[in-house]
Amino acid sequence: MTTCMKRFSRAIVIGASVAGCLSARVLARHFDEVLLLDQDTFSTDPAPRKTVPQEHHVHLLLNRGSAIIEALYPGFKDALLKAGAQEIDLSHGVKSYAGNAWKQRWPTGITAHYCSRTLLEFVLRQQATGVENVKIIDGVRVKGLLHDAGCINGVQVSIEGEARELEAMLVVDASGRSSRTCAWLKQFGYGDVLREEVANQLGYVSRIYRRNPARKPGWQVLLVTPDLPGRRNMGVISPIEGDRFMVTAGGWFGASPLPNEDDFMRFLAELPVADIYHEVIQLEPLGAFHQYKMPCSLRRRYDLMPNWPQGLLVVGDALCSINPIYSQGMSVSALQVEALSRVLPAFLRGDIWAQQVMRAQVEATEISWQQAKANDESLHPQAQRVGLKARLHARWLGVVNTAAYHNRDVAIATLNIANLVADKRTLYSLSVARASLFSAIARALR
Ligand SMILES: Cc1cc2nc3c(=O)[nH]c(=O)nc-3n(C[C@H](O)[C@H](O)[C@H](O)COP(=O)(O)OP(=O)(O)OC[C@H]3O[C@@H](n4cnc5c(N)ncnc54)[C@H](O)[C@@H]3O)c2cc1C
Structure with a gap:
């Protein structure tokens, strides 16, 4: 793919989280140096961090996402297992009450790696660190883009409070849902970016509990989902590394507990079946409650921009952030990066525009977006009658x-x-x- 291509000097990726680490692997094939800049500080072990509040909530990496990540970073799944993740059959291992009945369970061979998002991201970052020409620099906040005559030439950063400029031939924004690219583009005169929003009023409250490995409850994951659209509340007990459970409760359009003991337990007791409540009441809590609220899925249609500066791309949640209840976000990032990998050579040769790169990313994730959109729209309290x-x-x-x-x-x-x-x-x-x-x-x- 890259044999006839000249190599480029430096690419900068804003954000060293999931989308950033995946993009870096692809960019490293074409650039002498890839700098992954993150405003957060990373610890040498998988410790929680400040700028990814979603890490306190259950994260499931879907098969498609894990296959893409494994292709980019061979050995990723083994590294996850070594670090403490559990590989669980998504039928046999998951006791699931869905709608109005318990699902039968069979060994299917369709598995997922259960662990915290903190661990998953940590392992991914370790894989990125292992790529020779990728360098992760933490504690660096990107404050703006260097823009001149229709080109992005790098980023303005703040390192320990000191303003600096870092030059690059390509900047990839992987800074997540709160990305500033729209504002920066507007400031440079490129106009407004079309935002597609699909309301979901998602609310999650989660807490970590100790898991007794000697106790065998007959399931590895316990999941209760409602009979939609009549009810919109769900809950899950999911194992994470270090003999712990992560318990997440919440739902669509306001169906979410408050982050305190009484309301959390009330919410669990009022799920379609009270099995999660009866488990959790016996467990020892290991930390505080964490709450996350999201008003809508959000897709920024950079691919529809009539004008766009050279040397800038966007990836991950910064481009498309979908209601997390469908567990698609990390896989959507992976699909976007897979698309990026396909079209990047043509983009670097100057054969296609940045908007076409982002169109490829949108197309690669269209199914996920449309599925989540259709489901969320059907659950809206004022849902329109469908055809x-x-x-x-x-x-x-x-x-x-x-x-x-x-x-x-x-x-x-x-x-x-x-x-x-x-x-x-x-x-x-x-x-x-x-x-x-x-x-x-x-x-x-x-
Ligand atoms: C509650 C919740 C639950 C979820 N559950 C799932 C799930 O079950 N399965 C799933 O696949 N996905 C899930 N997701 C989605 C998933 O977390 C994201 O889609 C995925 O992590 C991709 O995010 P990202 O890498 O684009 O951005 P993020 O993970 O948000 O990372 C952005 C990074 O950019 C850095 N950054 C931001 N601004 C700057 C700046 N100016 N300068 C430097 N650095 C900057 C931040 O420090 C951060 O490290 C969930 C999301 C939420 C909110």
Whole structure:
């Protein structure tokens, strides 16, 4: 891919979190030096940090995301396991009450690595540090972009309170949802960036508890999700490294507890089944409650900008930040970076514009965005009545999802779709349709 390409001197990535570390691996193939700048300070062990408040809440890395990360950083999954993550079968290991029944559980071979986001990001950063021409510099806050005659030539930074300039041929903004790129572009005269917002009023409250490894409750993850759209509250007990559980409770459109003992326990007791409540009441808390609120999913359509400075790209949550309840964010970042990797050579040759790079990133994550959008819109308290096609699809989805509680093949098909490894059209494949209908008939006869 890169054989006929000349090498470039320096690229700067703003943010050394998930999207930043993934982008750095791709950039390192084309640039002599890749600087990953982060305003936070990193510890030599996986310690919580100030600027990623989401790390206090359950994070599940979907199969598609972990496959892309493994391809970028071979050995990533092993490193996670060595650092204390547990690999868990997403059917057999997860006791799940979904809607109005417990799901049957089977070994499916579809697994995920359960650990805290703090650990996941730490391991990822270690992998990035292992790339020869990638350098992570923490404690560096990017305060602006160096802009001259339609080109971004680097960044203005503040290091220990001192203002400095760092030059680069390419700047990649991976600074997360609160990215300042829109404001900077406006200041340079590029106008407003179109923001797509889908309301969800998500609220999460989470707390960490001690896990007794000797106790075998018959599940590794305990998940309760509601019968949508009538109820919007969910909860999960998820194992993390160091013999601990992370417990997250919350939901859509205001269905969320307050971050205190009484309200958290009340919320857990009022979930469709009280199993999480009965577990948590026996557990020893190991820390404070953490709350996270998000008004909407947000996509910034940089790809639609009529004018754009040379030498600037955007990736990760800074581009597209989706309701976290669908566990897609890190995988969406990975998909964006996979797209970046595909089109970067053409971009660096000058064959395509930055907007086309970001169009490729938007297209690579369109399915995730549309799935989350459709679901959140259907749950809105003032949801519009949808058309016949959407109603029929929702009906069929109900049939397939119910069959997935009882039929292993259908369960595998739905798991693959949720993990972004199979297309939604699989729901209409002959095998899934046949198994779903047989399952519905068998239940009706019983
Ligand atoms: C509550 C919650 C739960 C989630 N659960 C899941 C889940 O289950 N599964 C999943 O896949 N995803 C989940 N996500 C999404 C996931 O956290 C993100 O999508 C993913 O981490 C990608 O983020 P990012 O790397 O783009 O940005 P971030 O992780 O937000 O990192 C941005 C980085 O940029 C740095 N930075 C910011 N501004 C500057 C600056 N000016 N100068 C220098 N550095 C700067 C910050 O210090 C930070 O390190 C969840 C999100 C939330 C909010």
